[in-house]
Amino acid sequence: MKITKLMLFAFLALFLVQFEAEAQQKITVYTVGDSTVKNGRGDGSGGLWGWGDYIGQFLDSTKVRIENHALGGTSSRSYQNLGLWDAVYKKLKKGDYVLIQWGHNDDGPINDTVRARGTIKGISEKTEEIDNLITKKHEIVHTYGWYIRKVVKEAKAKGAIPIVMSPIPRNTWKDGKLPRNNTSYGLWAKQIADQEKVVFIDLNDRMAKKLEQFGEAKVTGTYFYKKDHTHPSAKGAVVAATSIIEGLKVSKSPLKNYILENPVIKLPRKINVFLVGDSTMADNTNENAIGWGMMVPRYFDTTRVNIVNKARGGRSTRTFEFEGLWDKVKKEIQPDDFVILQFGHNDAGKIDSEKFRGSINGIGEETQQVNRADSLMETVHTYGWYLKKFIRETKEKGGTPIVMSLTPRNEWPNGKVEQRDNTYIKWAQEAAAAEKTDYINLSRKVADQYEVIGQEKVKAFFPKDHTHTGRAGADFTAKIAAEELRNLKGSKIRDLVLTKKEVDDLPPLSK
Template sequence: MKRYLQSLLLFLFCQSFAMAQAPAASPLPAAVNTDPAKAQVVLPEPANPSLPSLVLIGDSTVRNGHDDGQGKGPAGQWGWGNPIANYFDQSKVNVVNRAVGGLSSRTYVTSGHWQRTLALVKKGDVVLMQFGHNDASAINDTSRARGTIRGTGNETEEIDNLLTKQRETVHSYGWYLADYIAQIRAKGATPVVVSLIPRKRWGDDGKVRRNAGDYAGWAREVARRENAGFIDLNELAARRYDEIGRDEVMKLFPLVTPDESVHTNWAGADLNARIVVGGIRALNLHPLVAALNERGRAIPANPPIPASEDDRPVVDSKSVKAEQAANAALPTLHLVGDSTVKSGGASGHIGWGERIAPYFDTARVNVVNHAIGGRSSRTFLTEGRWQRVLDQLKAGDVVLIQFGHNDGGRIGDPAMKGRASGPGTGPETVEDKKPDGTVEQVHTFGWYMARYVQDAKAKGATVVLLSPVPHRDAWQDRRDFENFARWDREVAERHGALFADLTMAITEGYRRIGAGVVDTYFSDARTHTNDAGASFNAQRVVAAVKGLPGGLVDKWLSAQGRQVEASSC
């Protein structure tokens, strides 16, 4: 027994010694993120310039490093822009992944990558953009200086860039996305905004954290405002993560120290790529859908996301009584627009057109409010409502027209309720196939506004185009509805109408009274005013119209109207 114990002790000692002498296991490699200042990437170009191209721009979650997984194969870091090529027949389309790790929506431009990429874009191409992960970084530092101003507004920050040693004007995240969209469209290509992939992070409710409150939500807002396609990769990937559970999600990311929460491995990149393909199918993007290979065609279109549905109400026309002039012998001030002009008190909403009459002497002029909730410049015409206004118009009348709130969104998207118009003021059209099989040729916002102007002028009436009333959350440090105001102004100048920037006339008033008061003027979170807000906006409409040349309505004003100071907007 004694000999056995001696042998056992000797064995354990030797084992302990051997373990002590053995080299410690190497720690897992740290996460790698491409630094464009240190790694000169060579970006691909279209393999066959005669074919249409799917062009991808973004950060390392779209294309990571040098397309090699940092030498670790499928276990390394990969962006979804790599596996997505496997779902297309590349004899029919080029898949050109020009994303660069470490860049933001701002520095993809300032680094020169966008200029070089845009030179490759041609008519018929589709450009997918996904930024956000790097936009939250510092705006100015000596490391990367890549941050953008939070939100979608037009505010700017002037900096002396500590990294580039150059003077620079920094814009908001949404501004850069909108600028990409405009430049892509100018080349005859189709822009699509993709929200950023979610991080591998869970909330207290056990679900993957979304970014609907910041970069994903801002991406959606810009796409909707600019009438561009949108793929909510952030929400759809998070839903998929929730479905498969935490253990399976861990397998979609590289096993590194510290824990990698942003960049996926090949399996994770492929999951995201499949969601993007599903988004392409849901948007029915030509020519990409026709270029899908068998694997791509096997991926179903992404389901609609309830959160993306257009929650702007459409008023049942049967519940709205058509208004007529009280005295046909008098001239008439006609009001045309949406629910911000006339809501009828539904859910506490009241439009400014319902509170404007006291500013006019009804012994001298009729005030007739033809507006109806939920209509756009497009649907007010196609539903025959404009014709009913024309039937009442006569020489000497004045028509105030305000649309824009319901004109945004993508044509053909059922969530937009068939009311989106095309962006701009040009003659181009887009086909919208209805559920009943009929096809509507949808025009630009400016085309519809020009139609109203021309029709009214032919009747001898004067038209004033008003830019939309601002949203509750878009007046303090930026201007709202910049595009619609510009388009209204262009149409007015081109076709002999008058233009009043009602957006800014109200914004100036809001800034004078402050957010504490303004918040009490709204009956919902963002768009519709209550009685006090409608009364305030009505006064600003009178101020804006009084500021127009020629004293258009001066002779019709009541004592209350004459007391309103003209606005210079």
């Protein structure tokens, strides 16, 4: 036994030594810069990415490894003041590369109580002494070029190879063109690179030319988002990385020897938002009975999300489970997906006759044995039991469930929209609370808006009956549902819903 343990220990030690040796042999490409190089934690939060997250996919990973040390919000000055460059500098070894890009934040105030990150314009030795209002320390502020030169010189001193880039373009169009920074930060970056005899890549111009070929209409919403003109989407970050690679290919940098001939670029998958419910949510192929789930995609960022409408007309929580519809949804759920659950209109049906779709009232563990017309024996549960089952199984698959109440009917007792506060609205909320899951009282939110616009206008939303809406009514509900999802504190689904401004800018609903 002792010999076996010793052999195992020796094997592990040998493996670790070999692994470390291989890691040491690999060249490391460090990226330093701002949020256009690495946005946030580099996980695509809000759909925003930096080119440093994708540059590695163009390089031979058997010979090169990437370390993205960029930090959002930094300038060439604040990055160094925070000690971030020192951390990279200590790790540098001969033959490593440092890809350098700053400029987007260098134009800020030199001294204020917010960030104090600005640099003096240009590349001269000009300085300005300040008592930093944030750090409370005396500081000598230099030019943008001075800070870039410092990084370049120190990288070279360690035997590393710096490559300087101009900042990526902002998505601000004028007369079909994107603005260049070749008279400011792009120019100054090039001047430092030329003076220090290192490779310069005009990322700003290269990327701008590519985007201009696509045109503003395609770029906005695909490579950048309307809500942000500075930070690219995943596809935009890939365009930036592609521009860098193309610049490397025509440069004298040895890094071009590690570029893959046919790189396979893997973009983040789209998140699925599954809609699970009845006909008030479903695609019913009937213009007089359109579920709000048919209209809700226009309120989501569909470049990052798929709306998967699994709702089915005539179903209750019970029949959605009994017919195997839930099992089909469950098989498709992947980690980080969302499942929006909305039932109630059909759960009040008869339990043991006709359509066999009624569920037991409440959220408890009560059951009832039912002998169906097809001679099958079925154990029927409470409305809340089925909801809780769907919630738990969504979580087991790594998804996020969100419970919504049923939609309101076009019924106005005492001049107010009818509510089911003591039944399905209450039970849906209780089931969600029991499973610690987000809940939206869509019935109340929609009813409030119905009462604002009045009974006559609402009547036009219901061309068939008092339950099912036409296109305008479905869109009215979808817009409110999306707004409530956007307001869910702490939920990642908020990032997938269009902002209020984006919604306001949507074209009118086609008839």
